[in-house]
Amino acid sequence: GENVEQHPSTLSVQEGDSAVIKCTYSDSASNYFPWYKQELGKGPQLIIDIRSNVGEKKDQRIAVTLNKTAKHFSLHITETQPEDSAVYFCAANIGGGADGLTFGKGTHLIIQP
Amino acid sequence: ETGVTQTPRHLVMGMTNKKSLKCEQHLGHNAMYWYKQSAKKPLELMFVYNFKEQTENNSVPSRFSPECPNSSHLFLHLHTLQPEDSALYLCASSQVTASSYNEQFFGPGTRLTVL
Numbered sequence: 001g002e003n004v005e006q007h008p009s010t011l012s013v014q015e016g017d018s019a020v021i022k023c024t025y026s027d028s029a030s031n032y033f034p035w036y037k038q039e040l041g042k043g044p045q046l047i048i049d050i051r052s053n054v055g056e057k058k059d060q061r062i063a064v065t066l067n068k069t070a071k072h073f074s075l076h077i078t079e080t081q082p083e084d085s086a087v088y089f090c091a092a093n094i095g096g097g098a099d100g101l102t103f104g105k106g107t108h109l110i111i112q113p
Numbered sequence: 114e115t116g117v118t119q120t121p122r123h124l125v126m127g128m129t130n131k132k133s134l135k136c137e138q139h140l141g142h143n144a145m146y147w148y149k150q151s152a153k154k155p156l157e158l159m160f161v162y163n164f165k166e167q168t169e170n171n172s173v174p175s176r177f178s179p180e181c182p183n184s185s186h187l188f189l190h191l192h193t194l195q196p197e198d199s200a201l202y203l204c205a206s207s208q209v210t211a212s213s214y215n216e217q218f219f220g221p222g223t224r225l226t227v228l
Contacts (some may be wrong), residue, residue: 029218032214044218049216089155097163098144098215099161100146100169101156101215102155105154106155110114
């Protein structure tokens, strides 16, 4: 089955700086890679996703890149703000169909004022 | 109500109790999921329902029993749980079509404590 590794487990950055979280996956059949943000006491919220037919996707301050050859994908947050502090999860699955997502262990992002 | 709702938000139960978790999705989706989130572990898929039919049971112990009476509601029946079953139980839903990718939307979760 699929295995997703996520690094780092904790990331502390100064407000205004950029943050990068990296994930690798094992199943070459995976072609859908979402990122979730989870705040304390809440469920995971989908913030951006990327599909295997593109290499990069951007939404305002958030971008995701995908390297299918190397089987890794990354989340980039620019101009970080205090409200970006949360736990971020990457995930992967084979896309179409009602398949469960395989998640990484999460990254606790701390934005220092 | 919008999105995915879960009740109760918090539950404390003894090992001999029987309780149920409820999930409702207001998104018109046709697939629903149960995940377990334990400290220091990735979210773990437990069950998948597609068009009310269970399509995946991820080696979950029989003390967890899912029920999906229609495409909007999902239950997780609990009995004779163990303390290690204490976790956040998350429900999610998605719209499955031949051409779609599996964008899953999560509820807020039920925080379960087994004494």
